[in-house]
Amino acid sequence: MHSDDEQLNTLKEWWSKNGKPLVAGVVIAVAGVGGWKGWEHHQISQAVSASDLYIELTQVVAQGVGESRDQQAQALIDRLTQEYASSVYADYARLFAARLAVERDALEEAESHLQAALSATRIEAIELVARLRLARILHSQEQLDEALAILDVQDSAGFTTEFQSLRGDLLMAKGDTFAAREAYERALEASQMIGESAPLVEIKLDSLAHQGEA
Numbered sequence: 001m002h003s004d005d006e007q008l009n010t011l012k013e014w015w016s017k018n019g020k021p022l023v024a025g026v027v028i029a030v031a032g033v034g035g036w037k038g039w040e041h042h043q044i045s046q047a048v049s050a051s052d053l054y055i056e057l058t059q060v061v062a063q064g065v066g067e068s069r070d071q072q073a074q075a076l077i078d079r080l081t082q083e084y085a086s087s088v089y090a091d092y093a094r095l096f097a098a099r100l101a102v103e104r105d106a107l108e109e110a111e112s113h114l115q116a117a118l119s120a121t122r123i124e125a126i127e128l129v130a131r132l133r134l135a136r137i138l139h140s141q142e143q144l145d146e147a148l149a150i151l152d153v154q155d156s157a158g159f160t161t162e163f164q165s166l167r168g169d170l171l172m173a174k175g176d177t178f179a180a181r182e183a184y185e186r187a188l189e190a191s192q193m194i195g196e197s198a199p200l201v202e203i204k205l206d207s208l209a210h211q212g213e214a
Helices: 004-061 067-083 087-101 107-120 124-140 145-152 157-173 177-193 199-210
Strands: none
Touching: 004 067, 004 087, 067 087, 067 145, 087 107, 087 177, 124 145, 124 157, 145 157, 157 177, 157 199, 177 199
């Protein structure tokens, strides 16, 4: 068994060789934790700020219509899309911008906002909403093939009823009543699977049946 002096000398030698690297490692580790905590705090702070701006935007838009409202809303939209460009609130802001543009009948501007939302978002639901709204605008402009292409996704998730119903409308506008009926049937089936009704889709199917297409 080593004596206390021998143990102390051994410890001194070990510390001489390994002490500084060990302390450096601990310092780096602590700094890393501190850095992570700082980054985490920054992210939370950013999210809270973006959320506050988004709430303010919804309140402004809810005020009604008018140039003053639009100017206030646009200022908030600009801040959200520029200062918090990668946040979900920026995605929502782009959808709001498109909505306001549609209200002014500025359809090309609305298309631009929706395309930006499609390019930027990482949220599936937002992408699907943007696709639906963009396809509706294209439908109103009689750009039927372009609208159908926008709706061409592998999985429309919880928006299947809306996607297939709009797809049916587009196919009807193209004169393809058979394919339109199939789309409406898929829309109705999707709504029934989640326990919801789709009276407008049923009316469209009934109309086709009376035309002898069912």
